[in-house]
Amino acid sequence: MxxxxxxxxxxxxxxxxxxxxxxxxxxxxxxNGLELTLIEAVYLAYREKIEVEHEGKVLDFAGLFxxxxxxxxxxxxxxxxxxxxxxxxxxxxxxxxDFRVYPRGSHPGKGAAKQFVYVRSERAPMPLRDxxxxxAAAENVRKQMILAIVDxxxxxxxxxxxxxxxxxxxxxxxxxxxxxxxTFLEDRVVVWDEDxxxxxxxxxxxxxxxxxxxLQLSLVESRYLLEKGVLNINNRQNESLEVDAFSxxxxxxxxxxxxxxxxxxxxxxxxxxxxxxxxxxxxxxVYSQVESPTKIxxxxxxxxxxxLDHEFALPVMSRAIRLANSVRKRMIYAIPTDDGIDYIDIGxxxx
Amino acid sequence: MxxxxxxxxxxxxxxxxxxxxxxxxxxxxxxNGLELTLIEAVYLAYREKIEVEHEGKVLDFAGLFxxxxxxxxxxxxxxxxxxxxxxxxxxxxxxxxDFRVYPRGSHPGKGAAKQFVYVRSERAPMPLRDxxxxxAAAENVRKQMILAIVDxxxxxxxxxxxxxxxxxxxxxxxxxxxxxxxTFLEDRVVVWDEDxxxxxxxxxxxxxxxxxxxLQLSLVESRYLLEKGVLNINNRQNESLEVDAFSxxxxxxxxxxxxxxxxxxxxxxxxxxxxxxxxxxxxxxVYSQVESPTKIxxxxxxxxxxxLDHEFALPVMSRAIRLANSVRKRMIYAIPTDDGIDYIDIGxxxx
Numbered sequence: 014m015x016x017x018x019x020x021x022x023x024x025x026x027x028x029x030x031x032x033x034x035x036x037x038x039x040x041x042x043x044x045n046g047l048e049l050t051l052i053e054a055v056y057l058a059y060r061e062k063i064e065v066e067h068e069g070k071v072l073d074f075a076g077l078f079x080x081x082x083x084x085x086x087x088x089x090x091x092x093x094x095x096x097x098x099x100x101x102x103x104x105x106x107x108x109x110x111d112f113r114v115y116p117r118g119s120h121p122g123k124g125a126a127k128q129f130v131y132v133r134s135e136r137a138p139m140p141l142r143d144x145x146x147x148x149a150a151a152e153n154v155r156k157q158m159i160l161a162i163v164d165x166x167x168x169x170x171x172x173x174x175x176x177x178x179x180x181x182x183x184x185x186x187x188x189x190x191x192x193x194x195x196t197f198l199e200d201r202v203v204v205w206d207e208d209x210x211x212x213x214x215x216x217x218x219x220x221x222x223x224x225x226x227x228l229q230l231s232l233v234e235s236r237y238l239l240e241k242g243v244l245n246i247n248n249r250q251n252e253s254l255e256v257d258a259f260s261x262x263x264x265x266x267x268x269x270x271x272x273x274x275x276x277x278x279x280x281x282x283x284x285x286x287x288x289x290x291x292x293x294x295x296x297x298x299v300y301s302q303v304e305s306p307t308k309i310x311x312x313x314x315x316x317x318x319x320x321l322d323h324e325f326a327l328p329v330m331s332r333a334i335r336l337a338n339s340v341r342k343r344m345i346y347a348i349p350t351d352d353g354i355d356y357i358d359i360g361x362x363x364x
Numbered sequence: 365m366x367x368x369x370x371x372x373x374x375x376x377x378x379x380x381x382x383x384x385x386x387x388x389x390x391x392x393x394x395x396n397g398l399e400l401t402l403i404e405a406v407y408l409a410y411r412e413k414i415e416v417e418h419e420g421k422v423l424d425f426a427g428l429f430x431x432x433x434x435x436x437x438x439x440x441x442x443x444x445x446x447x448x449x450x451x452x453x454x455x456x457x458x459x460x461x462d463f464r465v466y467p468r469g470s471h472p473g474k475g476a477a478k479q480f481v482y483v484r485s486e487r488a489p490m491p492l493r494d495x496x497x498x499x500a501a502a503e504n505v506r507k508q509m510i511l512a513i514v515d516x517x518x519x520x521x522x523x524x525x526x527x528x529x530x531x532x533x534x535x536x537x538x539x540x541x542x543x544x545x546x547t548f549l550e551d552r553v554v555v556w557d558e559d560x561x562x563x564x565x566x567x568x569x570x571x572x573x574x575x576x577x578x579l580q581l582s583l584v585e586s587r588y589l590l591e592k593g594v595l596n597i598n599n600r601q602n603e604s605l606e607v608d609a610f611s612x613x614x615x616x617x618x619x620x621x622x623x624x625x626x627x628x629x630x631x632x633x634x635x636x637x638x639x640x641x642x643x644x645x646x647x648x649x650v651y652s653q654v655e656s657p658t659k660i661x662x663x664x665x666x667x668x669x670x671x672l673d674h675e676f677a678l679p680v681m682s683r684a685i686r687l688a689n690s691v692r693k694r695m696i697y698a699i700p701t702d703d704g705i706d707y708i709d710i711g712x713x714x715x
Contacts, residue, residue, distance in 0.1 A: 059575060074578075075547070075556040079600050082549045089549050089580075096575075134551065135642050136618055164642035165582040165618075167552065167572045196426070198433045198440050200485060201518065205426040221518045224410060224447075227425075229440075231516040249430050267487055267516075291486050291515035294683020329680075332645020336687040 016054060018067040021084050023054035025063055033057065038104045038121045050107050051081040051088065052095045059096075087132065094132045094161045097169055098364065105130075110147065114159070114364075129156045135164045135331070138324040141348065148174050148357065159362070162327055170331065170361060177345050177358040179314070181285030182302040187217035188243055195230065195244045197254060200266045202235040202246060204228040213238070218286050218303040231289060232263040232270060233277040240278075269296075269318065276318040276347040279354040290315050293336055295344075311341065316356075318347045334359055367405060369418040372435050374405035376414055384408065389455045389472045401458050402432040402439065403446045410447075438483070445483045445512045448520055449715065456481075461498065465510070465715075481510045486682070489675040492699065499525050499708065510713065513678055521682065521712060528696050528709040530665070532636030533653035538568035539594055546581065546595045548605060551617045553586040553597060555579040564589070569637050569654040582640060583614040583621060584628040591629075620647075620669065627669040627698040630705040641666050644687055646695075662692065667707075669698045685710055 014032070016025040025033070025040070029047035033039040039057060040049040049057065057063045058077050065077050072080060082088045091111055098105045104115040106126065113126035129151045133139055144160075151158035151174075160172040193209035195202050203223060204210045210228035213219040219238065220230040230238070238244045239256055246254045254262070264270040273296050280287045280299060287297040295315040303309060315337045337344035338361055348355040365383070367376040376384070376391070380398035384390040390408060391400040400408065408414045409428050416428050423431060433439045442462055449456045455466040457477065464477035480502045484490055495511075502509035502525075511523040544560035546553050554574060555561045561579035564570040570589065571581040581589065589595045590607055597605045605613070615621040624647050631638045631650060638648035646666040654660060666688045688695035689712055699706040 075554075078554070079547060079549070083600050087550065089552060089554075093574075136551065164640050165552070165584075166640045166642075167574070167580045168640070168642070170643060196430060198430070199438065200487065201440060201516070203426075203429070203440075223444075223518070229518045233516075249434055289515050289517045289519070291517075291519070291679055291682055292521060292686060294679045294686065328642055328645045331643055332683060332687055335643060335645065336683055336690065339687065339690040 014063045016049070016057075016063045016065045018051075018054075018065060018080065018084075021051060023049040023051060023063075023065060025049060025054075029063075033062070038106065051085045052092050052107075055081050055092055056096055056099060087134070089167075090134055090163045091132050093163055093167050094130065094169055098130075101364065103364070109150070111161075113156075127157060128159045130159045130161050132161045132163065133327065135162055135327045138326055139330075141319060141321060141323040141325065141346075144174065144325070144357070145348075145355070148176075159364070160359075162331070171364050172334065172359050173362045175358050177314070177343065177356050179280070179283050179285055179299070179345070179356060180301070181283055181299075183217070183281075183284045183286055188213055188219075188238075188241075191243050193244060195235065195246050197235070197246050197248050197259065197262065201232070202230040202244075204230065204244070213243070214306060218288070218300070218306055218309075232267060233274045233287075236260060236263065236274050237278055237281060272318045272320060272349055275349045276316065276354055279347075280316070287316065288312075290317070293340065293342075294333065295337075296347075298342070299345075313342055314345050315342050316345045316347050318349065321348055321350060323348075330359070334361060365414045367400070367408075367414045367416045369402075369405075369416060369431065369435075372402060374400040374402060374414075374416060376400060376405075380414075384413070389457065402436045403443050403458075406432050406443055407447055407450060438485070440518075441485055441514045442483050444514055444518050445481065445520055449481075452715065454715070460501070462512075464507075478508060479510045480507045481512050483512045483514065484678065486513055486515045486678045489677055490681075492670060492672060492674040492676065492697075495525065495676070495708070496699075496706070499527075510715070511710075513682070522715050523685065523710050524713045526709050528665070528694065528707050530631070530634050530636055530650070530696070530707060531652070532634055532650075534568070534632075534635045534637055539564055539570075539589075542594050544595060546586065546597050548586070548597050548599050548610065548613065552583070553581040553595075555581065555595070564594070565657060569639070569651070569657055569660075583618060584625045584638075587611060587614065587625050588629055588632055623669045623671060623700055626700045627667065627705055630698075631667070638667065639663075641668070644691070644693075645684065646688075647698075649693070650696075664693055665696050666693050667696045667698050669700065672699055672701060674699075681710070685712060 016023050025047045027046050030042045034042055039053050040047040065072050104120040106113045110129040111132045112130040114128040116127040148158050158174040162170050191209050193206045195204045207226040219234050220228040223229045239246050277287050286300040286303050290298040293315050295317040297316040298312040299314040300312045334344045343358050346357050367374050376398045378397050381393045385393050390404050391398040416423050418431055455471040457464045461480040462483045463481040465479040467478040499509050509525040513521050542560050544557045546555045558577040570585050571579040574580045590597050628638050637651040637654050641649040644666050646668040648667040649663040650665040651663045685695045694709050697708050
């Protein structure tokens with residue numbers, strides 16, 4: 014069937030409405046024919062359903078592909094994703110986002126699209142603010158947000174983005190009536206009292222025993238317990254440290270201390286137990302409940318704190334999520350904002 | 365037994381030589397007693413074997429620990445690793461590196477130390493040059509290089525560092541007599557000729573089919589094949605691109621292109637097949653041999669290129685290695701130098 018490039022669209026003669034729209038939901042019917050996006054047109058040309066003219070000449074496939082690549086930013090990326098979804102039987106329509114995808118068994122006119130698909134190249138950094146804006150847009154109309162990331166060899170990885178429900182069972186009081194001295198050494202804090210060490214470790218899964226009598230605490234744990242009045246922290250010269258002085262010293266050791274610490278506090282306040290996620294390259298692994306350090310359950314989440322102006326390097330994000338999923342955890346990003354901590358959960362999905 | 369802090373060492377009375385050196389290889393025998401490092405002394409004090417005086421006063425354990433923390437940089441980190449190794453039955457001696465460790469069943473005087481252990485905090489960035497210098501020092505005396513990384517909660521992860529042997533079976537010619545046109549689109553290259561597309565994909569596992577007739581190539585693959593004279597690459601305006609022009613355009617799309625490309629070339633020249641490692645957050649996954657794209661074997665290595673002035677953020681390194689190991693691969697770093705590409709293999713070990 015004959016078609017023609019008009020600006021950044023392709024117009025196909027009128028009978029295409031029946032052949033392509035009614036039988037496949039390609040394009041949008043118009044009074045003078047069927048209007049296709051360049052992506053739809055190249056796909057139909059690949060399937061040898063249409064021949065496309067441009068500036069009076071019929072283009073071969075390579076010619077059409079090159080023309081589309083010039084006319085449409087990120088054409089190849091989007092074509093790769095479109096073709097993949099179409100070939101796996103989904104009806105796909107262009108939308109405010111890159112694509113709206115209909116659930117299997119449904120199609121335009123029958124039901125609503127279920128997913129908004131955003132296509133990105135692995136090479137382009139992805140600003141967190143863009144991601145949050147897209148997520149809000151999808152949530153507003155109750156769609157699932159899908160990221161389709163195309164790697165340099167044109168493989169596609171799909172991720173869904175959503176808000177997690179983090180809720181734990183570790184309610185106060187976890188450390189009744191403790192008020193104990195601790196020392197801020199070079200970059201960690203030690204509690205010297207045996208009873209307090211054991212209670213903090215056993216009841217709240219705070220810290221790690223230095224030995225059977227003494228407890229080492231991380232900087233975020235120490236600040237939390239200092240703020241709760243559980244610890245009195247002294248430096249090595251036996252000078253007492255208030256929360257502000259402690260936080261300042263901790264920030265010198267760990268530049269991300271304040272961000273991490275605000276997330277740690279929020280998580281503890283939600284009743285979950287955050288422990289270091291160093292082995293997984295994340296700030297925290299999180300337990301919903303730890304009845305005893307001798308019966309540590311599976312931790313379901315890895316949590317990494319990022320600032321609102323963060324830009325995701327997608328290979329780094331890919332690695333983080335892949336690792337989390339490989340140990341049966343969800344990868345959660347925690348974002349301190351003026352209204353508290355925002356959490357987003359990004360995971361691989363099969364489409 | 366009585367002991368005394370002298371500068372940054374601890375001197376124990378003479379009978380300690382028999383009790384601690386002959387029965388445990390603590391310290392170095394001296395004419396006037398047994399000289400311990402602060403780390404050894406704190407460990408023996410923890411085991412209630414010695415009482416340590418400082419400036420005329422006997423110190424309790426907390427006092428000794430604080431004094432050692434002031435006198436010895438990174439004392440807590442090193443103590444944590446020393447205690448861990450000792451408690452698992454290893455004889456450990458101070459050395460040019462942090463510790464020399466004897467293999468099980470051996471001890472000072474009987475055999476040689478097998479491992480050099482370097483202790484680091486997860487928080488301190490690790491310059492690649494330091495790592496390479498340490499590796500060379502260990503190799504010089506045929507020791508295994510071990511990194512002991514202590515996280516903020518004082519858990520230790522051990523890594524061994526070595527040089528991998530990368531050797532593959534994919535010898536030239538993989539693409540006899542091909543000379544074919546290809547187009548540099550927005551950020552990838554497409555070969556339009558069906559036969560050439562199939563040969564490159566089937567014989568050399570280059571690229572990924574766009575469809576049954578056309579092949580998409582990544583930027584590093586394209587440059588390699590351009591240099592070999594296999595491809596003629598044109599831009600979308602049908603202007604021919606030489607290697608330099610192509611590399612310049614590719615570097616604008618991907619800032620690390622030149623580094624990645626030199627590693628890609630070296631790997632192909634070694635007869636292995638590098639494909640993108642995006643899903644693992646690394647530059648490449650590598651196959652020793654790919655007989656056919658329908659029978660893709662397990663890839664044994666992930667390879668990430670880093671410049672000589674790289675500084676490892678240890679949580680990032682931890683995540684990369686953990687992920688590689690979780691999919692039964694080794695994590696290899698590739699470092700372009702003036703004398704070619706250096707490779708180092710870093711993996712988790714159990715001590």
